[in-house]
Amino acid sequence: MKLFLILDVALGFLMARLRQSIVAAVGVTFGVAMFIALVSFMSGLNDLLDGLILNRTPHIRFYNEIKPSASQPVNRSLLFQDAENFIRSVKPKDQGKEIYNSKAILQALKSDPTVIDVAPKAATQVFFNTGVIEIAGIVNGVDIQAEEKLFRFSDYVLEGDINDISNSSNSIFIGKGIADKLLVDIGDVIQVTTPKGDISSLKVAGIFQFGLAEIDNSTSYASLATVQKLLVKPASYITDIQIKLTDIKNAPATAFALSKEFGVDAVDIQTANSQFETGSKVRTIISYAVGITLLIVAGFGIYNILNMLIYEKMDSIAILKATGFSGRDVQGVFILLSLIIGIAGGLSGLLFGLGLTALIDNIPFETPSLPTIKTYPIVYSGVYYVIGITFAMVTTFFAGLFPARKASKLDPVTIIRGK
């Protein structure tokens, strides 16, 4: 009942200054809409840029690091057990890059419910040759089905059918950079030289492009068997095991645990790519800062109109007080007024924000390095809308609070006398 009355009076004042009220509301609309468009777009961009790396990166990678033995012979000698042993010029021991007992590890990982899938890999450095040209690069021997499942390899294939990798031996998919340098196309044969000096001829079955020049200029994919044959190794030879987990957040802990369990080195995605998280965070902070700044500017607009309204409606405030409205009632009127402007502006801001993001979402954005992206990236999330409207309400509340308190303190006698 009382709220109704206060709302009634607030609306009356609002109608008396409808044009300025609308202008103030449009300020809020603009702030909220820009905030939503900006955050949605920045998040889209973040996901895109992260995806560029993170989609290509396993949550955990198991491998054998080249490093010195953890326990040097002198430490094992009973004679020097209580002594502090200094050893200089320790050299790493070449245990090879092979993961031993890989079959058992693969089996164990595949039956683990927190693991989405497992992709084994046998990678080696090579030289690609045609004629007299030699390009240093890498051949990844992979299980192409697992690779497709974990990393959506086919998204990045420009030409060729990925199944050819497993179907016909001695086939190879090469990065676009290599193809351009070697001037080869599908069906051509290239020579590959291993570090041991063995030379093989492989047929180009496809060309891919990840959008990262470093990879596209040096990397190629073949079947596990092809690489094992290339290196003259048995069918159990594997250098990397890559897994994805159901929850990426568990990667560091799981990596640590599994590394101990299997006795191999493991690196998790967070450790391997910490710089990307930093970049995402900075972009997120920037978009929030800009959006919030816009809303605060809108808040000043509301502050202004309310101050003007109070000045104009001084007589009305005096008469309300003289006829029995308390200071708190008057304060309520002006806060409500501000909230009405905030809600109206904020809600239309949500709509405009949605429209603006939809618009950005439809702007063509085609770049050869991102074959799957056709338009600018947008993330649609209710959270941004909730944040937008909440912040609009908070800003307008405070923008209204100060003028409202001023109005509540106005002394009716001074105003009535002033005539």
Add this chain to the structure above:
Amino acid sequence: MANMENEPVLRTKGISKSFFDPVENKVLKDVTFQIERGSFCSIVGKSGCGKSTLLYILSTMDTDFEGELYLDGQSLRGLSNMELARVRNEKIGFVFQFHYLLDEFTVLKNVILPGIKLGKLTKEQLEHEAMGLLKIMGVDDQAMKKPNQLSGGQKQRIAIARALINKPVIIMGDEPTGNLDKKNTEIVFEIFKELSQERKQSLLVVTHDDDFARRTDRIIEMEDGRIIKS
């Protein structure tokens, strides 16, 4: 509350007030008087003698004074601003020299607004009541207009209707006819007279119109912050 009927509607004891602007200026000096229920009193005095200042104190809008003030048998000392607002709303009807209607609302809405605030009657009941009051004032045909479309005399009659909506124990007026022509002054006086005689409404009206004052039940004369004759 049995003796309420005998209790004067308004009673003061030794009201004094000073302004410090920048030196002390004692505007009211030991003002003690009372208004009986149902009487129509006028306050007269030279300009600047403290009539308005006294009326603002009596109407609870100015709380910065010394002395005692009883309205309807209740001491107003120590009441919070909220409680004083409630007292004004329920017990006092105020009519100013300038009409102070809210231009953003219709005439009818202006009249019922203090009633909605009081919350004793529904909106429909209040509207019915207000139409009756507007009819007495002879402006019922203007109920749906905005105040800025009306003449000064009409506005003042609407302000009186608004002052009456909550059936106050007393109506106070600070030169309510000060801004009106002779004809409208006459109309407003007749309305006050009628309220006094037919409704036993207590009225306290500041005026500098001697003719107006002479026709009230009682004249309170002020000079230099004191009551010299009443």
